[in-house]
Amino acid sequence: DAKTTQPTSMDCAEGRAANLPCNHSTISGNEYVYWYRQIHSQGPQYIIHGLKNNETNEMASLIITEDRKSSTLILPHATLRDTAVYYCIVPGGTSYGKLTFGQGTILTVHP
Amino acid sequence: GAVVSQHPSWVICKSGTSVKIECRSLDFQATTMFWYRQFPKQSLMLMATSNEGSKATYEQGVEKDKFLINHASLTLSTLTVTSAHPEDSSFYICSANFDSFQETQYFGPGTRLLVL
Numbered sequence: 354d355a356k357t358t359q360p361t362s363m364d365c366a367e368g369r370a371a372n373l374p375c376n377h378s379t380i381s382g383n384e385y386v387y388w389y390r391q392i393h394s395q396g397p398q399y400i401i402h403g404l405k406n407n408e409t410n411e412m413a414s415l416i417i418t419e420d421r422k423s424s425t426l427i428l429p430h431a432t433l434r435d436t437a438v439y440y441c442i443v444p445g446g447t448s449y450g451k452l453t454f455g456q457g458t459i460l461t462v463h464p
Numbered sequence: 465g466a467v468v469s470q471h472p473s474w475v476i477c478k479s480g481t482s483v484k485i486e487c488r489s490l491d492f493q494a495t496t497m498f499w500y501r502q503f504p505k506q507s508l509m510l511m512a513t514s515n516e517g518s519k520a521t522y523e524q525g526v527e528k529d530k531f532l533i534n535h536a537s538l539t540l541s542t543l544t545v546t547s548a549h550p551e552d553s554s555f556y557i558c559s560a561n562f563d564s565f566q567e568t569q570y571f572g573p574g575t576r577l578l579v580l
Contacts, residue, residue, distance in 0.1 A: 385567060396468075396557045396571035397508065440507075444567045450496060452559075452569060454508040 357441045362459040365435075371428040373458050375441030378422040386417060387444065387452070388426045390437040397440065397454075400426065431462045467491050468560050470572035477548055478580055485543045485575045487558030493538035494560030498569060499531075502555040514541050548579045 358376040365371040377386060388400040401408055401415045403424070408415045414427040428435055440457040444450065467490040477483050487497060496515050500508040512533050514520040520533035532544040541560075545552055555576050559569040 387567065389571075391508075394555075394574070394576075396470075396559070396574045399466075399568055399570060402568060450561055450567045450569070451498070451510060451513060452567070453510070454500075456507055 357443055357455060359439070359441050359455065359458045361456065362461070365428075365431045365460060365462050367433055367462055367464050368430055371431040371435065371460055371462070373426040373428075373439050373441075373460060374423065375426070376423045377441070377443050380421050380443050382421075384443050386415070386421075386424050387442045388413070388415065389440045389442065389452075389454075390435075391440070391457075392434075392437040400439075431460075433462050433464065436460060436462045466570040468494075468558065468570050468572040470556075470558055470575050472575060473573060474576040474578075476578045476580065479549050480547055483545045483548055483577060485545075485556055485558075485577075487541045487543070487560070487572050489539045489560045489570070492560075492562060494541075494562070495538065496561050497535055497541040498559045499533060499541075499543050500557045500559070502557060502574075508557060511543075545577065548577070550579045553577055553579045 385402050385404050387402040389397040391397040401413050403415045417424045438457040438459050442452050469488045471486045499511045502508045510523050511526045512520045512522045514533045514535040516535050516538050522528045535541040555574050557574040559571040561569050
């Protein structure tokens with residue numbers, strides 16, 4: 354798996370956009386970027402993934418830089434229930450679908 | 465869609481007993497299921513990968529004779545912690561995907577195990 358780097362923690366006000374960055378400078382051309390989150394004491398939840406184009410779904414948007422060395426997950430209107438650990442993961446190569454979870458970013462949404 | 469369930473959600477057992485945890489994909493057939501373990505304030509660590517009808521592949525350092533995995537059908541995988549000890553107390557989480565080349569995994573809610 355390509356190594357990813359994320360800030361340890363971030364804060365966001367409720368109702369504002371939360372922008373979570375991730376660096377993956379060693380990503381190769383056919384590797385996707387995946388984002389998951391884990392709310393306290395629950396199993397992780399898939400959020401979104403992308404290759405090179407920006408992606409949007411009902412949960413979030415994913416912006417990937419043109420050189421693909423970094424990406425940003427955007428929660429457009431954060432709520433208190435978005436408080437969680439967010440993981441940016443780049444599986445690939447011969448990992449056969451295996452995911453390696455790093456420490457992620459602890460996002461705290463404040464009232 | 466893509467719902468994964470686990471049972472039980474929590475279990476307390478005495479040291480030396482065995483505990484079985486079930487993982488089910490409710491609305492899809494899971495070619496591959498994964499088992500993770502998470503200790504307090506730590507990230508998830510992959511224990512093993514299982515494919516229906518074949519033996520599980522364990523990660524380095526995970527004892528295959530202690531953590532028995534059975535993937536009997538496309539919707540059910542079980543993890544049995546044999547002769548559990550207090551150090552096995554942890555949060556066990558399973559996940560599943562549609563096929564081996566699909567990297568999106570759908571996770572169960574987790575099972576909290578406490579060994580006394």
